[in-house]
Amino acid sequence: MQVDVLIIGQGICGTVLGWYLQQRGISFIIIDDTWANAASQVASGLMNLVTGKRMVTTWLADALLPVALETYAAIEIDWGIHILEETTVIDFFATSGEREVFEKRMEANHEYLYAVSNEKFWIPFFNFYHGAGYISPCWILDIQELVKQGAQIFRQQGRLLNTRFQFDQFTTAPDGARYMDIVANVAIFCDGVQAASNPLFSALPFSKNKGEALLVSIPGLPRTNVFQQRYKIVPFANELFWVGSSFEWDYTTVTTTDKFYKDAVSVLERWVNVPFSVKDHLVGERPSTIDHKPFIGFHPKYPSVGILNGMGTKGCLQAPYFARNLAEHFCNGAQLHPEADIKRFQRILSR
Numbered sequence: 393m394q395v396d397v398l399i400i401g402q403g404i405c406g407t408v409l410g411w412y413l414q415q416r417g418i419s420f421i422i423i424d425d426t427w428a429n430a431a432s433q434v435a436s437g438l439m440n441l442v443t444g445k446r447m448v449t450t451w452l453a454d455a456l457l458p459v460a461l462e463t464y465a466a467i468e469i470d471w472g473i474h475i476l477e478e479t480t481v482i483d484f485f486a487t488s489g490e491r492e493v494f495e496k497r498m499e500a501n502h503e504y505l506y507a508v509s510n511e512k513f514w515i516p517f518f519n520f521y522h523g524a525g526y527i528s529p530c531w532i533l534d535i536q537e538l539v540k541q542g543a544q545i546f547r548q549q550g551r552l553l554n555t556r557f558q559f560d561q562f563t564t565a566p567d568g569a570r571y572m573d574i575v576a577n578v579a580i581f582c583d584g585v586q587a588a589s590n591p592l593f594s595a596l597p598f599s600k601n602k603g604e605a606l607l608v609s610i611p612g613l614p615r616t617n618v619f620q621q622r623y624k625i626v627p628f629a630n631e632l633f634w635v636g637s638s639f640e641w642d643y644t645t646v647t648t649t650d651k652f653y654k655d656a657v658s659v660l661e662r663w664v665n666v667p668f669s670v671k672d673h674l675v676g677e678r679p680s681t682i683d684h685k686p687f688i689g690f691h692p693k694y695p696s697v698g699i700l701n702g703m704g705t706k707g708c709l710q711a712p713y714f715a716r717n718l719a720e721h722f723c724n725g726a727q728l729h730p731e732a733d734i735k736r737f738q739r740i741l742s743r
């Protein structure tokens with residue numbers, strides 16, 4: 393079988409890249425092994441442009457956001473699905489110091505921060521002693537639905553093989569790549585954290601980390617907002633809320649832990665004023681990078697092998713922009729974003 397592009401991995405990166413290639417009439421095949429702990433299977437799907445305790449606007453937000461909104465809206469129409477909701481995060485300050493940081497940033501005209509006008513409304517639902525602020529607008533992407541529907545559509549089109557990609561069956565030459573009976577002009581790895589053990593890209597400075605979350609039923613809590621304190625409470629599928637998450641860099645297995653479970657439940661017990669019950673416990677790995685910038689582009693030694701990866705904690709916001717950038721680079725030689733282009737690691741990849 394001859395195709396233009398072989399994609400390895402169908403998390404959010406492989407899904408959105410496939411959609412962009414399809415829009416441009418480029419033929420492709422995707423191979424994915426449906427790993428349950430892939431980041432896209434466990435993420436809450438929040439797109440928040442303000443991050444960290446210092447309330448800093450995220451890198452490249454003005455460029456990333458319009459492409460993300462435009463892409464998901466177009467996919468919704470194309471695939472007949474609903475995956476994006478606009479929302480507001482209510483940030484409950486844990487200390488008076490947190491409140492001061494928020495207020496200072498708000499006074500400096502931070503475009504996404506606002507005072508909460510109706511704090512009293514939330515008293516029946518939450519215990520909070522230092523006030524709260526709004527972060528708005530934000531969006532929740534139903535990332536699991538995006539990936540699930542993508543899989544269904546690509547499978548129906550004969551473009552998805554659900555199997556594990558084996559490196560010993562893969563060969564590459566300057567003008568193409570071959571995997572079993574698939575001959576492609578290029579192969580693009582969208583394999584998430586597994587790229588850290590991919591022989592072609594393992595030299596890249598990944599900083600993968602493990603994250604856990606609980607799926608919780610809280611029938612008395614309005615589903616109008618995302619609530620944030622030490623953990624976030626995010627409206628999720630099946631009338632549940634996603635509660636998380638942890639960040640762990642030092643681990644040997646990608647399994648759930650009692651430590652996170654107990655901690656998240658005790659945070660909820662102290663914070664939430666309405667009854668809740670835990671329904672599920674999720675764990676996944678984030679494909680983060682040491683310099684917090686994605687990895688996109690083609691291998692300096694193997695020009696027919698590319699990568700779209702390293703989305704870290706912001707896959708929903710970043711994947712559309714960088715998938716489109718890579719698709720345009722492949723189709724008509726558009727310049728890759730210099731801060732994301734893996735050219736910055738040319739020396740280590742050329743060894």
Ligand SMILES: Cc1cc2nc3c(=O)[nH]c(=O)nc-3n(C[C@H](O)[C@H](O)[C@H](O)COP(=O)(O)OP(=O)(O)OC[C@H]3O[C@@H](n4cnc5c(N)ncnc54)[C@H](O)[C@@H]3O)c2cc1C
Nearest residue numbers: 401403404405425427431432435437438557584603707708
């Ligand atoms: C707990 C948690 C919460 C998160 N919350 C958010 C959030 O709220 N907002 C946000 O924007 N981001 C969030 N993220 C980060 C986000 O999930 C990631 O940035 C994003 O999903 C990465 O997508 P990806 O496609 O690069 O990788 P993945 O989702 O890991 O997908 C890679 C795919 O490749 C497949 N694969 C790998 N190797 C092979 C192989 N050899 N053969 C076949 N298939 C293979 C895997 O099965 C998988 O399907 C969160 C992550 C975690 C873990």
